[in-house]
Amino acid sequence: MIEPIVGHYVTIEVQGVTQRLYFEEAGQGRPILCLHTAGADTRQWRHLMNDAEVTKANRLIAFDMPWHSKSLPPEGFQTREYLLTTETYIETVLGMVAALGLDRPVLAGCSMGGRIALQLAALHPDKFSGFIAIEASDFQPAWYDIDWFDRPDAHGGEMGAALVSANISPFAPEAERWNTLWMFMQSGPGVFRGDLSFYTRDDSLIARLGQIDTAKTPVHLIVGAYDLTCTPEDAKRTADAIPGATLSVMDEVGHFPMSEHPEGFRPFFIEALGKIPEHAA
Structure with a gap:
C-alpha cells in the first residue's frame, strides 16, 4: 500500500x-x-498523517529541523557546534510558514516543539490561528548532564534513547516504543545535545506567558501522565499562567504521544483541533 504522505524540500534563510x-x-x-x-524528526507524526479521518479536513505538515534526519546541516557544519536557541527556532518556524505560503496555520508542537509554540503564541500570535502545546511547560532545568550526548567514548544516539526510554508510557505498544527509540538512536552527533541546550537553559518563556491572548489565538496544552520531563503538574502550572488556556491529561501516555502511543493520543489531538475555531484559520 502506498501511503498518502508526500515529501518535499524547501530552502530558507535562517539568521x-x-x-x-x-x-x-x-x-x-x-x-x-x-x-x-528534541533529537527526533517528522516520523513522529506519521500515524496522524496516515489517518484519513484527520486528514480529510486538515492538511498536516511536518518538517525536520536543520541538522535533523533528512534536513542536512548547513555548509561548513564540521567547523561549528550545533546549539539551538529560541531566536533561531522561532525564525526557522516562521521561515517555513512563509516559504510554504501558510495562512495562519494551527501550530502543534511536542516537547521542545511545544515550548516554542508557546513562545510564538506570546511573540507572534498573528501568524497562527491557534496553538497545541504537547508535553510543554514554561521551563524545565536539566536533571541530567547533556554533555553525555556528544562524547567520543559513548554512542550519543544510544545514550539519548536510553534517557528518553524512561519517558515512554508502559501502556505504549512495544513496536511503537522501539520505533520511537530508533529515531533517537539515529540522531546526528551532538544534535540531541544541541536541542536540549535550548530546552534546559532558556527560561525566557516564564515572563511571557501572561501576555498570551487566548481570545485571539486559542492555546490548548496536552500532557501525558507518564511524562517525567514535563509532568502533568508542570503543564498545569504553565496553563494556569496563561489566561484562558485549556489543558488535557492523557492517562496512559508519556512524553512522545504521537509516536509512542498513537491510538492513545489521537482523541486528545482531535479534541484540541476542535478547540480552535475553523473560521480562525
Missing part, C-alpha cells in the same frame, strides 16, 4: 544561513504545522 529543509504533508483543508521533539 543569514541557508537551510535546505525536508518536510512531509498529507491531507487537505486547514493547515496544521507539526513540530517534532
Whole structure:
C-alpha cells in the first residue's frame, strides 16, 4: 500500500544561513504545522498523517529541523557546534510558514516543539490561528548532564534513547516504543545535545506567558501522565499562567504521544483541533 504522505524540500534563510529543509504533508483543508521533539524528526507524526479521518479536513505538515534526519546541516557544519536557541527556532518556524505560503496555520508542537509554540503564541500570535502545546511547560532545568550526548567514548544516539526510554508510557505498544527509540538512536552527533541546550537553559518563556491572548489565538496544552520531563503538574502550572488556556491529561501516555502511543493520543489531538475555531484559520 502506498501511503498518502508526500515529501518535499524547501530552502530558507535562517539568521543569514541557508537551510535546505525536508518536510512531509498529507491531507487537505486547514493547515496544521507539526513540530517534532528534541533529537527526533517528522516520523513522529506519521500515524496522524496516515489517518484519513484527520486528514480529510486538515492538511498536516511536518518538517525536520536543520541538522535533523533528512534536513542536512548547513555548509561548513564540521567547523561549528550545533546549539539551538529560541531566536533561531522561532525564525526557522516562521521561515517555513512563509516559504510554504501558510495562512495562519494551527501550530502543534511536542516537547521542545511545544515550548516554542508557546513562545510564538506570546511573540507572534498573528501568524497562527491557534496553538497545541504537547508535553510543554514554561521551563524545565536539566536533571541530567547533556554533555553525555556528544562524547567520543559513548554512542550519543544510544545514550539519548536510553534517557528518553524512561519517558515512554508502559501502556505504549512495544513496536511503537522501539520505533520511537530508533529515531533517537539515529540522531546526528551532538544534535540531541544541541536541542536540549535550548530546552534546559532558556527560561525566557516564564515572563511571557501572561501576555498570551487566548481570545485571539486559542492555546490548548496536552500532557501525558507518564511524562517525567514535563509532568502533568508542570503543564498545569504553565496553563494556569496563561489566561484562558485549556489543558488535557492523557492517562496512559508519556512524553512522545504521537509516536509512542498513537491510538492513545489521537482523541486528545482531535479534541484540541476542535478547540480552535475553523473560521480562525
